[in-house]
Amino acid sequence: MIEIENLSKRYGDNIVVDDVSFTVGDGEIVVVVGTSGAGKSTLLRMINRLVAPDAGRVLIDGQDTTTIPEDELRHRIGYVIQGYGLFPHRTVAQNIATVPRLLGWDKARIAARVEELLDLFQLDPGEFAQKFPHQLSGGQQQRVGVARALAAKPALLLMDEPFGALDPVIRGKAQDDLLAIQRRLGTTIVLVTHDMNEAFHLGDRIAVMDGARLLQYATPAQLLTHPAEAFVEQLVGTVERPFRLLSLVTVKDAMEPGSADGEPITVSATLRDALAQLIWRGRPALPVADASGAPIGRISVDGILKHGRPLA
Amino acid sequence: MPTLRPTLHLDRLGSVIAGLIGLALFASPFVTYRANRIVSGEGRLLVDALPPAGALITVVVVLGVAFCAALARKPLARLAAASLGLCVIFPAIGISAGFVTPAGNTFARVSPAIGFWLLALAFALLAADALTRLRLGPWGRLGALSVAAGALALLLVSGAWNDLSLMKEYANRAETFWREARQHLWLALGSMLAACLVGLPLGLASHRVPALRAAILNGLGIVQTIPSIALFGILIAPLGFLAANVPLAAALGIRGIGAAPAFIALFLYSLLPVVANTMAGLSQVPADVIEAARGMGLSRRQRLVQIELPLALPVILAGIRIVLVQNLGLATIAALIGGGGFGTFVFQGIGQTAIDLVLLGAIPTVALSFAAAIILDAIIDLTRRGAHDRD
Numbered sequence: 187m188i189e190i191e192n193l194s195k196r197y198g199d200n201i202v203v204d205d206v207s208f209t210v211g212d213g214e215i216v217v218v219v220g221t222s223g224a225g226k227s228t229l230l231r232m233i234n235r236l237v238a239p240d241a242g243r244v245l246i247d248g249q250d251t252t253t254i255p256e257d258e259l260r261h262r263i264g265y266v267i268q269g270y271g272l273f274p275h276r277t278v279a280q281n282i283a284t285v286p287r288l289l290g291w292d293k294a295r296i297a298a299r300v301e302e303l304l305d306l307f308q309l310d311p312g313e314f315a316q317k318f319p320h321q322l323s324g325g326q327q328q329r330v331g332v333a334r335a336l337a338a339k340p341a342l343l344l345m346d347e348p349f350g351a352l353d354p355v356i357r358g359k360a361q362d363d364l365l366a367i368q369r370r371l372g373t374t375i376v377l378v379t380h381d382m383n384e385a386f387h388l389g390d391r392i393a394v395m396d397g398a399r400l401l402q403y404a405t406p407a408q409l410l411t412h413p414a415e416a417f418v419e420q421l422v423g424t425v426e427r428p429f430r431l432l433s434l435v436t437v438k439d440a441m442e443p444g445s446a447d448g449e450p451i452t453v454s455a456t457l458r459d460a461l462a463q464l465i466w467r468g469r470p471a472l473p474v475a476d477a478s479g480a481p482i483g484r485i486s487v488d489g490i491l492k493h494g495r496p497l498a
Numbered sequence: 499m500p501t502l503r504p505t506l507h508l509d510r511l512g513s514v515i516a517g518l519i520g521l522a523l524f525a526s527p528f529v530t531y532r533a534n535r536i537v538s539g540e541g542r543l544l545v546d547a548l549p550p551a552g553a554l555i556t557v558v559v560v561l562g563v564a565f566c567a568a569l570a571r572k573p574l575a576r577l578a579a580a581s582l583g584l585c586v587i588f589p590a591i592g593i594s595a596g597f598v599t600p601a602g603n604t605f606a607r608v609s610p611a612i613g614f615w616l617l618a619l620a621f622a623l624l625a626a627d628a629l630t631r632l633r634l635g636p637w638g639r640l641g642a643l644s645v646a647a648g649a650l651a652l653l654l655v656s657g658a659w660n661d662l663s664l665m666k667e668y669a670n671r672a673e674t675f676w677r678e679a680r681q682h683l684w685l686a687l688g689s690m691l692a693a694c695l696v697g698l699p700l701g702l703a704s705h706r707v708p709a710l711r712a713a714i715l716n717g718l719g720i721v722q723t724i725p726s727i728a729l730f731g732i733l734i735a736p737l738g739f740l741a742a743n744v745p746l747a748a749a750l751g752i753r754g755i756g757a758a759p760a761f762i763a764l765f766l767y768s769l770l771p772v773v774a775n776t777m778a779g780l781s782q783v784p785a786d787v788i789e790a791a792r793g794m795g796l797s798r799r800q801r802l803v804q805i806e807l808p809l810a811l812p813v814i815l816a817g818i819r820i821v822l823v824q825n826l827g828l829a830t831i832a833a834l835i836g837g838g839g840f841g842t843f844v845f846q847g848i849g850q851t852a853i854d855l856v857l858l859g860a861i862p863t864v865a866l867s868f869a870a871a872i873i874l875d876a877i878i879d880l881t882r883r884g885a886h887d888r889d
Contacts, residue, residue, distance in 0.1 A: 265793030271788075273790075274787065274809065285795065331790075344793075
């Protein structure tokens with residue numbers, strides 16, 4: 187558990203982070219979102235003490251981070267930045283091995299870990315281990331950057347605009363991959379972005395920052411249905427609000443008993459996807475199938491639309 | 499139907515080289531004959547400077563090379579032609595010396611004349627051009643340098659050149675030659691090493707502390723603008739004072755003139771390239787790489803040793819290359835104030851109007867600078883590998 191307590195930072199007269207507090211549960215993805223200059227990156231960099239706070243403290247599993255030597259603290263926290271900062275004179279394998287080497291792991295253990303991570307990130311070890319960063323595509327570099335941050339199995343991963351340098355197509359895929367890997371490893375992630383779609387896609391909770399202050403810290407659904415301030419409402423987008431809500435709920439939660447004609451929709455699809463199918467096929471309802479393909483109910487346009495507004 | 503005609507491709511540089519060869523062969527003396535080492539001599543054309551059979555072979559080969567230079571397109575063929583040319587004229591000049599010198603005459607001197615130098619220049623140009631077109635990697639270039647050095651050593655050791663005036667000058671002062679060679683290398687390499695020991699930390703400091711940067715660079719820049727002779731003069735007073743008043747300094751051999759001021763002057767000239775390139779090298783390390791290294795918990799020292807210095811190394815080495823080539827040349831001036839080195843022969847030779855003696859000092863200096871440049875360029879290329887090699 188990460189507890190951020192009353193963190194503040196000022197540069198001269200300029201307050202960059204103003205009394206921010208929130209708690210991140212184990213295995214959660216928290217997305218810090220806001221306009222540029224809102225203090226997101228500074229907040230993130232105070233967690234691994236790249237920036238020293240003027241006030242407040244950060245507790246990791248109850249331990250004040252200032253009681254841990256700086257370098258040692260950072261060995262335990264993964265860190266991914268927008269440009270990845272891969273070491274250009276080192277191979278992919280050497281880059282990934284950075285923190286394990288600092289921690290003094292033996293060679294066999296490092297080699298095994300590098301191979302495991304390359305596999306996890308769908309990079310064939312035989313092909314990629316000995317390549318240099320400049321020989322990789324942007325998407326591959328991004329994956330190596332995340333693999334390097336996860337090398338020493340940190341319980342916490344900090345990511346500062348990790349998808350910012352990718353084109354939209356690769357970005358979506360990279361986000362899905364990150365989600366899948368995070369679900370598998372159970373790593374706690376604090377991620378900074380200015381992209382609201384990314385925040386809703388990835389975040390278990392979203393922290394909205396503006397002008398150095400934390401405006402709201404809530405689940406995506408709460409953020410949509412109960413925005414704390416006008417700025418939050420504007421940021422989440424009044425027009426897109428219903429659709430974002432629908433994308434947070436799966437078919438399972440809106441399924442009705444009964445049956446309908448047509449190609450079935452899987453029970454794990456989001457309501458947004460289901461609605462798209464209904465509109466496109468021109469039907470008021472479609473059957474729902476479980477993972478094995480067996481029909482288990484139906485989903486209707488009316489049933490979906492109820493979920494597109496705050497429940498009374 | 500398109501007309502097919504045999505195309506005769508005329509290489510532009512090759513044509514110039516061929517012209518140069520023709521000029522050297524037919525219009526310039528191959529060797530100069532002098533009755534003794536300081537009188538002015540008379541030129542001999544190649545056909546008069548070699549025994550008839552030797553002259554014929556040389557002329558045929560040299561003309562063959564000229565044709566190759568003008569017409570051959572494959573770099574390897576051009577390199578082979580140039581090498582063949584050099585392999586013929588270098589021994590030929592030695593044979594010529596023996597042929598032209600009257601039997602039993604120990605005063606007569608034979609030295610290469612303009613014709614020989616033009617041929618050597620033409621072949622060297624051809625070889626250099628071919629090597630450039632071959633785009634040899636660092637190891638290939640080092641290999642080519644070793645082959646050239648080996649061939650040269652073979653010529654020197656075999657005695658093929660012993661009748662040449664230059665080698666006679668060498669034979670008369672072989673012992674002095676090697677002593678001055680050691681002194682020359684000590685001055686050039688020692689001052690470079692000292693400049694690295696001082697310049698690297700200074701460069702690092704001015705990279706880390708921006709306030710120092712302008713002061714250090716301006717100071718060293720001013721030193722760089724002082725002519726070497728003037729710098730020697732400036733150093734005489736403080737070093738003389740030191741020698742007179744500090745017994746330890748005198749015991750170490752520090753005096754107002756001699757090797758000490760030369761060493762210090764070379765050291766001062768070396769600082770700017772080392773400091774400036776260290777700074778430039780460190781400042782071009784990408785900011786996100788350093789940020790990532792910090793974020794992963796590399797300590798200051800680990801960042802410097804594992805990340806910043808390796809990435810800055812090619813630029814730092816480029817500075818050291820400048821220093822080395824510059825020092826090997828500048829060390830010649832040390833002889834002016836009794837500092838020794840190859841300059842000793844140059845200035846003695848100028849004093850005696852004995853051009854061969856000048857060459858005895860100048861040729862090794864040029865050869866050393868040339869070899870140093872090739873070796874360091876190769877090392878720089880090797881350190882760039884991985885980081886900057888693009889497919």
